[in-house]
Amino acid sequence: MIGVAQGPLLAMHGISKRFGAVEALTDVDLEVHAHEVVALVGDNGAGKSTLAKMVAGALPPDSGLIEIDGEAVTIPTPAAAYNLGVATVFQDFALCENLDVTANLFLGREMHGALRRSDEEMERITREVLHRLASRIPSARTPLAALSAGQRQSVAIARTLIGSPRIVVLDEPTASLSVAQTAEVLTHIERLREMGLGIILISHNMTDVRAVADRIEVLRLGRNNGSFSTQRASYEEIIAAITGATRAEPPWQPSGAPLSAVG
């Protein structure tokens, strides 16, 4: 149900990660509810992608608690993340050029009938998923090499929907896309939200973030530096938090956007 006050789908508490002398994340908190787009913004090296990798099961935290649907979990591998209902699209997509759209969607989790692969069933599901996303890819049989960057992003997002996930993590989905392709991807994000998924959107583009996100979480030098409701916070407030012009003292309360307003 939309916006019903209930526990978060994903909750991360006190997450820390250190790479040698580099403190990538220090005591970071993040919550994502169903039917919510949470944007994770920050400068280069703020720890956005590190946090995303932890949700995706690609990197374990040194300390901290991760809860999905209120239950403490560990996400040691990407397969574990998939089983927990977390799907991730990384910046480099990880798709196969020589395979067609259907094969890419089901790569590594092909459906099998009694004797052989159920190709037709997979193609049917692919068409259905592309349709649900309002995607502009005309055919599920097009090889990936023939698609534009934006269409590949569509395929990568469609891939997350195989296996009915609850949480989708998108790492810089609109980077290096044209405006028309960005329009497609932002429309996909709106559709995912309407399907009731929780979405973590990592992006540098403040216009895109403010267009589709419900809440904006700012990371700065591996720490939380502000949480803003998109409906209330101004562009300037968010930029100030990203650049460090304003510093959040825990438990901080940014002016005009109380935390209690969310969820």
Added chain:
Amino acid sequence: MSNKATAGSQSSLREANRTLVLHTVQRWGGLTQVELAAATGLSTATVSNIVREMYAAGLVDTAVTTRSGRRAQLVTLARRLGLAVGVHLGSRHLRIVLGDFGHSVIAEQSLPLPRDHRMDASLDRVALLVADMLERVGASVTDVVGVGIGVPAPVDAATGMISVGGVMRGWDDTHLGQTLAKRVGCPVAVDNEANLGALAESTLGASRNHRDSAFVLASHAIGAGLVIDGKPHRGYAGLAGEIGHVQVDPQGLICSCGNRGCLDTIVGADALLEAVRPIRGALSLRDVVLLAKEGDQGCSRLVADAGAQIGAVVANLCMVMNPEVVVVGGELAESGDVFLGPMRTAITRRMVVNRIAPLEVVPAALGTRAEVMGALLLALQAAEVPAMGDVDNEESAS
């Protein structure tokens, strides 16, 4: 069931395939024949035959293009005389359509926009999207006769500038038409979004058979477009029908226009979403509409009350201009009778009943696309003037 004996025959099958191909081309804008075969599930030979037939009938155009390095035949809908672009730069959405003089839409695209989006960034995106869409259908900017753009603010038709300060933050003092014309490279006509909705509905939609009608746009802000004696009425400075800025609460909040207690401060998106925030958290206007449709009690009540409040103001408008029909568009109208019912009641209760025909309150036939279709019509109309502007016509018109 109404199909005649021919159902299932060769000819009806061919007819169905033709329709399928046509709809598919329309949906994607431009497709190569191979892609068309994959998208429709027909064989390439069938597609090739159908395309040849439709080309002969003047329904589609074909052009040579390349796909993955190979020669391919690009199929697009035929464009009669030229293309026009309709742009609806709404509060939270940008919608663009490419269309021709037959009013058929060749390509369509929408993009979510942030709150208080900036003028420079948004106009830039419009220009880039238009270029991209033209490329998609295999056209160039020289095929475009004009661009029509609708904005959520009153517009002075003569100068194409927003005529009231503060309604769109950061957009005042800009010559919208000129700025965009420079970026896209063809003439641009600007109008208010509600006026464009009225233009579209009275030309193609629910009020096309009526001389006098009002179009109410119930979206992030409330507005109305008036059609009097078959022509859109914009008023001296483009302020006609700005019902969002009619005062309904003398003690209310200060509005973006500088006045107090305007209708927008009570039923605008900001006010509505603020009202559900304590129990629901942050929702979007679309969420509220979807919830109201699903029968959620709080959201239904909110949408219904908004309908009644807007209806009270629209009733006054109707007393002043006496339309035959009130057409209601915008996101709120998407919730159907939850919204329209109370609005209809509020209007009819306040109206003097005439003996000829009761006032009708109907949903927009074009839905939330009314504004962008109006923008397309505006561009076409602006372009049509020189085409038939020979001396005789001008003299007989004056």
